[in-house]
Amino acid sequence: MAGSGHEVRKKWDPWNDPQEKPHVQLLSVSKRFGDFTAVDNIALDIYKGEFFSLLGPSGCGKTTLLRMLAGFEQPSQGQILLEGSDMAGVPPYRRPVNMMFQSYALFPHMSVESNIAFGLKQDKAPKGEIAQRVEEVLDLVQLSSFAKRKPHQLSGGQRQRVALARALVKKPKMLLLDEPLGAxxxxxxxxxxxxxxxxxxxxxxTFVIVTHDQEEAMTVSTRIAVMDHGRIVQVATPTEIYEYPNSRYVAGFIGDVNIIEGRVSEVGESHLNIVSEQSGCGIRARHAVDAPVGATVWIALRPEKLVISVDAPADTTTNCMAGEVWDIGYLGNLSIYHIKLDSGIMVTTAQTNRTRDVERPITWEDRVYLTWTPDAGIVLGQ
Amino acid sequence: MSQKPREGKRSQVEYLDARSGEGTAGALEELHKQLLLLPPYRWLCSAIAGSGISPRGLLISTPYIWLLLFFLAPFLIVLKISFSEYAISQPPYTALFELVDDIYVQIKLNLENYQLLFEDDLYWRAYLNSVKIAGISTILTLMVGYPLAYGMTRAPQRWRLALLMLVILPFWTSFLIRVYAWIGILKKEGLLNLLLINLGIIDQPLTIMNTDTAVYIGIIYSYLPFMVLPLYASLEKMDDTLLEAAADLGSRPIKTFWQITFRLSLPGVIAGCFLVFIPALGEFVIPDLLGGSGTLMIGKTLWAEFFSNRDWPLSSAVAVVLLLILVIPIVAFQKLQEKDKAA
Structure with missing residues (x-):
């Protein structure tokens, strides 16, 4: 899913351009509530026009970070710069930033129209202009026929779009979205x-979205910041995050993954050789981390990158794990196999069901071989 | 059921069998059986069963029966007396219905009492003054009560119950005693004057006792809980993210208060104002104890007509008109609520 949306934007990567000025800059920002550190020394650049995701489990500090951008919380330490100017001490009502709340926070006593017009009225915009802009934005979210309704007369999806319209109508420099689709x-x-x-x-x-749904982050984002315990673990494009996670945490958080422990036995020019008792075979993988001979490393294998077969391949000593089919999950488009390796650990693989009928389907307790190319495995040092 | 998890179906049947003997009243079933031994209870039960009223209908109709018995019936009696004539007898008024020649029922409607209310400006002024005093003290109570209720909802959660208790606490002492206590505070040589003189703020004692000011103080003090409680209830429901949303959209805190907080607490404001205005309008004790001879209020007039003049018909007419004055804002309030719901 990440692919189609992403390819369009592939050429656009201001974060790789050293000439480009970041739209928002977080300079070693921390936020502490008493003894608890919600956000721990975060440095981050977000560029104009990005759809940036803050992704992490609940309690990882992503919402606190968003609230600091909106001005509801002040950083305990560090600076937030918006277009180069320090946001410290600027109250929320003076920031050129709007937020879409998780609960939508629509004013229950106002119609859809007045809810959307609220922000413009605060700026004392002329009446005609307010009406025109409200109409435009209602059109944008396809709610023109609901203008006179009250929030309680709308469905969840419609309320969500009113909240979006209300946040967009002021044409903010940055839109913050707190779990916008959670409900x-x-x-x-x-x-x-x-x-x-x-x-x-x-x-x-510029959109900055907070979510705990990795699929959502993959779909919409130009870049994703994966957070854990108040820190940013990795910032990268969806493809990079998925294919080149920098840690076991990121690999495990985004998508399914099999993690196999091993020891570096040989460091080659472009490849590593790894011995792994867990896999029961030697592993050859692309050189990615600085790991000397003898160091413990982990190999992350995405289920869809493993090829399952009942026939033993030519070379069973490298990148080939043997085991027994333990469980099968048939999802229609995919089949998920849980394989118990000879070492006792469970490995998951996903195979696309390309044809409607299979001559000899893989079934429970079959002895199978899982193979993969040296490029498929991700070597992780931590 | 948990003992035989394997035999799902069988245990379910057993469970149903066991339940079928239980009846619908549950724990009260035993009590019901015991009470059935008493004849009056048995008669009542069979009467209810025989009349075709369902227990549900009975339950729903209870408040209506209550209102009928203790509100509508006394009102009709008062209404009846207001159309009679003063007489030196026991009771001190003429009968409304009279049997003439053993066949005719003669109804004598005496409108003189009402006529007097319109003609004698004493009553008019008393009504107007009551509305004025009740209105002003309602607004003052709102001005004192709103910050109080607002502060309570902003207090840390663990304090709120204690603060609510403090608001309700005065009810544990008799109303009359609390109003008497204000005499000790407000009189010339009272605590307030003593304090102000000792602080050097004034050198002559203030005359507060026996003025309208004392009545205002008494009403605000006595009815403050009636204002604070509905306000607290509506303010506590407030969703704080609405305030954040307003701030996010560029509204300054003061404007946010009026546009969001106050607007959304309006049902509480209206309820509180009614709870203060209605009893304050007919208030008798406070103006009698704290007000002066010049404090004209309808409650006092009513009292004087009833107990000093022993003119039951006139005082009944005063009471009926007072009730009609109260009906106007109540109906207006209900219309407003209906409109709010329809919108």
Whole structure:
């Protein structure tokens, strides 16, 4: 899913351009509540027009970070720069930043129209202009016929779009979205993700989104910051995060992964050779970390990159794990196999069901071989 | 059921069998059986069963029966008396219905009492003054009560219950005694004057006792809990993210208060104002104890007509008109609420 949306933007990568000035800069920002450190010394650059995700489990500090950008919390330490100017002490009502709240926070006593017009009225915009902009943004979120309704007369999806419209109507420099799709059901959520992306592309506003849903982050983002315990573990594009995670935490948080422990036996020019008792075979993998001979490393293998077969391959000593089928999950498009290796550990593999009928389907207690190319395994040092 | 998890179906049947003997009243079933031994209870039960009223209907109708018995019936009696004539008899008024020639029922409606209310400006002024005093003290109570209720909802969670208790605490002492205590505070040589003179703020004691000011103080003090409690209830429901959303959209804190907090607490404000205004309008004790001879309030007038003049018909007419004055804002309030719901 990450692929299609991503390829369009592939050429656009201001974060790799040293000439480009970041739109928002976080300079070693920390936030402490009493003894608890919610955000721990974060440095981050976000560029204009990005759709940036803060991804992590609940309590990792992503929402606190977002609230600091909005101005609801002040950093205990560090600086937040928006277009180069320090945001310290600037109250939320003076920031050119708008937020879409997780609970939507629509004013229950106002109609959809007045909710959206609220922000413009605070700026004392002329009446005609307010009406025109409200109409435009209602059109953008396809709610024109609901302008006179009260929030309680709308469905969850409609409320979500009112909240989005209300945050967008002031044309903020940056839009903050706190779990914007959390309250929607799966189908609607997927559809809304694409709508969000279209709107963001149309308006060119920088979006910063907080989410715990890795699929959502993969779908919408230009870049993702994976957070854990108040720190940023990795910042990268969805593809990089998935294919080149920098740690076992990131590899495990984004998508499914099999992690196999091993020891470096030989360091080659471009490849490492690893012995692994867990896999029961030698592992050859692309050189990625500085690991001397003898160091313990972990190999992360994505389920879809393992090829399952009942016939033994030519070379069973390298990149080939043998085991027994323990469980099968048939999902229609995919089949998930749980394989118990000879060493006793469980490994998951996913195979696309390319044909409707298989001559000899793999079934329970079959002895199978899992193979992969040296490029497929990710070597992780930590 | 948990003992035989394997035999799902069988245990379920057993469970149903065991339940079928239980009846619907649950724990009260035993009590019901015992009470059935008493004849009056048995008669009542069979009467209810025979009348075709369902237990549900009975439960729902209870508050209506209560209102009928203790509100509508006394009101009708008062209404009846207000149309009679003063008489030196026991009771001190003429009968409304009279049997003439053993066949005719003669109804004698005496409108003189109402006529007097309109003609004698004493009553008019008493009504107007009561509305004025009740209105002003309602607004003052709101001004004192709102910050109080707001502060309570902003207090840390663990304090809120204690603060609520403090608001309710005065009810544990008799209302009359609390109003008497204000005499000790407000009189010329009272605590307030003593304090102010000793602090050097004034050198002549203030005359507060027996003025309208004392009545205002007494009403605000006595009815403050009635204002604070509904305000607290509506302010506590406030979603703080709404305030953040308003700030995020560029609204300054003061404007946010009026546009969001106050606007959303309006139901509480209206409820509190009614709870203060209605009893304050007919208030008798406070103006009688703290107010002066010049403090004209309808409650005092009513008292004087009833107990000093023993003119039951006139005082009943005063009471009926007082009730009608109260009905106007109540109906307006209900119309407003209906409109709010429809919108």
């Amino acid at each position: 929607l059901d799966k189908k609607l959520r997927e559809q809304t993700q694409f709508e969000l992306m279209n709107i963001q592309e149309q308006l060119g506003i």
